[in-house]
Amino acid sequence: MIREAAAGGARVPWDVGHVPDRDSNPPPDTCNHSGMSDVRIAVVGGGIAGASTAYHLTVVHPDAEVLLLEAEPVLAHHTTGRSAAILAGNLSTPPNRILTRASVGFLREPPEGLVDAPLLAPRPVLHVATASQSRFVDELLEAGSGLPSPTAELTPGEAVAHFPPLRKERVDRAALDADCYDLDVGALHQAYVRGLRRGGGRIATSTRVDAARRDGAGWRVATTEGDMGADVVVNAAGAWGDLVAISAGVEPVGLQPCRRTAFMVNGPGGDTTGWAFTIDVEHRWYTKDDGPQMLCSLGEETPSEPCDARPAEVDVALAIDRINAATTLDIRSVNSAWAGLRTFAPDRSMVLGPDPAEPAFVWCVGQGGCGIQTSPGAGRLVADLALGGDLSAAFDGADVSGLLPGRLRGHG
Ligand SMILES: Cc1cc2nc3c(=O)[nH]c(=O)nc-3n(C[C@H](O)[C@H](O)[C@H](O)COP(=O)(O)OP(=O)(O)OC[C@H]3O[C@@H](n4cnc5c(N)ncnc54)[C@H](O)[C@@H]3O)c2cc1C
Incomplete structure (x- = not known):
């Protein structure tokens, strides 16, 4: 147990909750390359x-x-x-991608006894672009070319097959990351x-x-x-x-903490099995089905102080406008909304x-x-x-x- 404070200091309640004894058999991946004890x-x-x-x-x-x-x-x-609970390979900086690669083994096969059900469920990520966003598709394809399952360009018709509510006439180009997952956070x-x-x-x-x-x-x-x-x-x-x-x-x-808002709306009904997580190529909106509802976001990055972030109504309204323009979801009301702070180094x-x-x-x-x-x-x-x-x-x-x-x- 971590030592108590020196004389005069109050005692931190280290024993919060039930803490079972250390296993007599340590987990198989246990090693101690530091050689240090009682740190x-x-x-x-x-x-x-x-x-x-x-x-x-x-x-x-x-x-x-x-x-x-x-x-x-x-x-x-x-x-x-407060996350969207997605694992996507073609995301973030090259150093962060090292971490994603190093994480997949644990997420696919967690150490014995730590989970009761799989942590991952397949969920392709579909990126969609209008004509003016074409260069972002090129950048995305380039960034995803080295992945084990490279990002692949789709026709607008193929994109609609992966996310039926898409308005085909609004899709100029599209790309799919097939090897992505819903995460049980x-x-x-x-x-x-x-x-x-x-x-x-x-x-x-x-x-x-x-x-x-x-x-x-x-x-x-x-x-x-x-x-x-x-x-x-x-x-x-x-x-x-x-x-x-x-x-x-x-x-x-x-x-720099940055606020991002998300919200739930009623889904269109019917079978949504296999629908992709669908995102504007510049991350100006995204949506995915979640049971009978759809999770939606504006994908914004609004600088914030560290705080208990709250959703901004204007961000929800703008997201609804953009998603309704790009899809047939016809969102009219919001069931719940929240916001979280995504915090970035320079x-x-x-x-x-x-x-x-x-x-x-x-x-x-x-x-x-x-x-x-x-x-x-x-x-x-x-x-x-x-x-x-x-x-x-x-x-x-x-x-x-x-x-x-x-x-x-x-x-x-
Ligand atoms: C809308 C949204 C969608 C997202 N979607 C995804 C996604 O699909 N996939 C993905 O991988 N990531 C996603 N993220 C990002 C992901 O949620 C964050 O990167 C991650 O949760 C950050 O975890 P954290 O532990 O660093 O921060 P936090 O979860 O904020 O934990 C920090 C903790 O530190 C505590 N703390 C702070 N100061 C002190 C103190 N002085 N003493 C004691 N405790 C303190 C706080 O109370 C807090 O509990 C999303 C984020 C948002 C907002």
Whole structure:
């Protein structure tokens, strides 16, 4: 268990929830290349990034004491609980694509005992373009040419076959990514929590980290529930990542949270089996069926302060206009709406690993619009890097320098 605060400090409730004993048989992928024992690691943020990292820390460093600290009363309350739940290969920057590739194995075959049902269900992604958007289709085809299942151009008629509500006369060009999936985000997050507990890790909800200061080789971490000591602090605080860094005296990396709104409307009825996730090639709208409803979004990126994001009516209205113009869905009312913050580093790649100036402060931020699908790879990479160990086989041959914090400080 992570040690209590020194005399005079309040005690953080490490024992929140039922925490079973460590398995007598460790998981098969357990290894300890760090050779360090009893290292106390505090992971700040209980979204998908923090949960995956905390779990992978227990796998890579089974002797470490791992504590996941979440400000909210429940885990995954912020961006993680608000996504479109898609895994798409032809998405985001080349460094982030390394993480997607490194994640697919875990998502297809999670470690035994962590899930009760498959995490992935096939769902092609269909990109559609009007005549004025043609060059974006060329860029997309180029970016997707190296994928195991390359992005393929479709005729407008073929596009309509993949998403029947499309107005064929509005489609000039289209492209399909066939090897994409719906993700069960709740089950994935729960898998990390299960694995974390199985590995002896602990979770403290309703525990906000307010500050951290250096204390010898480690940290004194001040939380709303009292102080604690830690040898390493992992910053997985999503939109709040730079604020957590500043509160620890660490230079921020320039994160920008951006609001994105999503909403549910009634579907057209009938059998929607096999329909693609359909997205404007410039991400000006997207939609996918979700049971009897359709999930829709404007695909906007509106800069925001870190906050509990709320949907903007104007964004919902604009999305409805665009989707009704491109499809026959004839949306007239909205059943529910929400918004989440997608948080980007200046170059839109994630920021993972020890801070160059403060190696006991480890970054796991900038998940942007692909933090769910990349979470197994990102969590594993942070766990590999946190105590200075070797990278796991999932990163063989990969150049991860574009993910390290040093690139943003001229340490490329
Ligand atoms: C509309 C929308 C659609 C999306 N669609 C997809 C998709 O299809 N596929 C995909 O892969 N990604 C998608 N994303 C992106 C994905 O949701 C995010 O990249 C991911 O959830 C980010 O996870 P996180 O853990 O970094 O952040 P969060 O889930 O926000 O977690 C950060 C946590 O840190 C906690 N915290 C902050 N400060 C402190 C503190 N001081 N002390 C303790 N705790 C703290 C917060 O309370 C929060 O729970 C989408 C996002 C949106 C908004």
